[in-house]
Each structure stands twice: as structure tokens, then as C-alpha cells.
Amino acid sequence: MTVKIDTREILDFMLNLSAIAGEILMSHFAHELTVESKDHRVGGIDIVTNADKAAEDAIVSGIRDRFPDHDVMAEETERQVSGSSWLWVIDPLDGTVNFAHSYPHFAVSIALMEEGEIVAGVVSDPLKKETYHAVRGLGAFLNDRRISVSKATTLNRSIIGTGFPYDKAFTSDNNLTEFSRVLPKVQGMRRLGSAALDLAYVASGRLDGFWELKLKPWDIAAGILIVDEAGGCVTDRFGDGMDLGSPSILATNGLIHTDMIRTLNMPEPL
Numbered sequence: 001m002t003v004k005i006d007t008r009e010i011l012d013f014m015l016n017l018s019a020i021a022g023e024i025l026m027s028h029f030a031h032e033l034t035v036e037s038k039d040h041r042v043g044g045i046d047i048v049t050n051a052d053k054a055a056e057d058a059i060v061s062g063i064r065d066r067f068p069d070h071d072v073m074a075e076e077t078e079r080q081v082s083g084s085s086w087l088w089v090i091d092p093l094d095g096t097v098n099f100a101h102s103y104p105h106f107a108v109s110i111a112l113m114e115e116g117e118i119v120a121g122v123v124s125d126p127l128k129k130e131t132y133h134a135v136r137g138l139g140a141f142l143n144d145r146r147i148s149v150s151k152a153t154t155l156n157r158s159i160i161g162t163g164f165p166y167d168k169a170f171t172s173d174n175n176l177t178e179f180s181r182v183l184p185k186v187q188g189m190r191r192l193g194s195a196a197l198d199l200a201y202v203a204s205g206r207l208d209g210f211w212e213l214k215l216k217p218w219d220i221a222a223g224i225l226i227v228d229e230a231g232g233c234v235t236d237r238f239g240d241g242m243d244l245g246s247p248s249i250l251a252t253n254g255l256i257h258t259d260m261i262r263t264l265n266m267p268e269p270l
Helices: 007-028 050-066 096-100 176-185 195-204 217-229 257-264
Strands: 035-037 047-049 071-074 077-080 086-094 107-114 117-125 130-135 140-142 145-147 159-161 188-190 209-213 233-235 248-252
Touching: 007 050, 007 086, 007 107, 007 117, 007 130, 047 050, 047 096, 050 071, 050 086, 050 107, 071 217, 086 096, 086 195, 086 217, 107 195, 107 217, 117 195, 117 217, 130 195, 130 217, 140 195, 140 217, 159 195, 176 188, 176 209, 176 257, 195 209, 195 217, 195 248, 209 257, 217 233, 217 248, 233 257, 248 257
Parallel strands: 071 086, 159 188, 159 209
Antiparallel strands: 035 047, 071 077, 086 107, 107 117, 117 130, 130 140, 140 145, 209 248, 233 248
């Protein structure tokens, strides 16, 4: 039997989890870290630190204590499956490379899905004390302030975010072609190093759009809902429906979405 949960009430639980994880990250930030490579096939640049693991342990432990029957998908932990209609999607430290270099831009991302639909999401930046959050149907917020996407209508008045996959040195599917198509057409480009915060910035109007390839579900789950609830548009790079398994993501204020799709997919010159 499916047990209904009031997602408005569970948001407080998610906010508390993100705050606990944020405190753990801040206790490690700009200190000596244990850094390990997760995948040597990409040249050892996909890393995990002891801070990632400690923050994830705290989040997963909190969920297990309160909702022992729920499924969990977390970046550093093997997926725990019980057949529940509820799934938690967790990135304890989005922006690990930034964090490992003491670069001050990273976040905690927590999403809750019910029967395949994202129903609540939190993206928390502990350095700036900014927490973006949304519950489906109730709008998007930055701390206590309701947020909405920007009103930019043209690419030449838009700031666009993007990123590059870990295997960028080993494959042609590395976003460099798309980057070269978009760069000349926009007012500014930003590569900030945290997809979760990129999506939150689209939701709050700091960025007018964002695209990236080869992201993982935990990078984007919370951010997708926050953009949606802020009035934005999220698809794959071709404009097709977006799910957590899609190989690309495009999020915009909606007003520049068609132009971004057209630009990203321009045919190569003969």
C-alpha cells in the first residue's frame, strides 16, 4: 500500500537535512581533504572527498531513520531499492572539483520523487547561506522569497551557463561544438562548476539559460523542479521531454528556449 506524504511538511525535513550536510561541508572547506579518483578512465579528474562521503552519510542516515522503506539514489552510495513508490535522489556535494580546490561554489542537492515524478527539491549553497527549494504546485523559493525566471527575450541579452563532461579529453561528444555555437550569440557565458546551482540560478533569474551533456540524475533532479516551479522550461537539448536519464539538459526562462534549441543544433557548415 502506498503511504501518502504531505510534501509541504516533508520540505522542512529536507531543508534540515541540507542544513546538516552544509555544516559538514563547511567544516571541511578550505582544509586538508582526502581526495580519491572515482574513474581513471577519464584521467582521474572525477573525484570524491571525505567531505562528500560524510555529508552523504548524514543525509542517507536521516532518511533511513525516518523513512526506512523509501528507495535512495545517492552519488556515492549504491542505490538502495525496496520497491517503494518514493525515491530520494541525493548529491551531497555538487561541485566537488570546486570544493577540492577551495573554489567557493558548491551545493547540496536533495530531491524526492513519487512514482517517477519529482515532487520536492532543495539546492543549498552553505557558503552563501542560500537555499533554493520547491514543492510541486507551490512555487519556487530562495530562502523565504519567492523566485521566478528572468524576462530576457533574446540571446544577445542573455547570460547562459554550461559545463563539460569528465571525459571531455577522450570523446568528441564533449560540448565544445555546442559551446562554440552558443558563445558568439549570447551576452555572456558562465561555467561555474555546479549544475545544481546553475539550474537554481536559472530559476532565480541570475542565468537566463543553462545546458549541459552527460549529467547524472543527482546533479539535476532538484534543480529541474525548482526551474519548473519558477516558471521556466526544461527539456533535453533537442526540445524533447526531459527525464533523469536524458543525455542532455536545457533549462531556460522559456522565452529564449526555441532560440537555444536552434543554436545548439545548428548544422555544421559544409
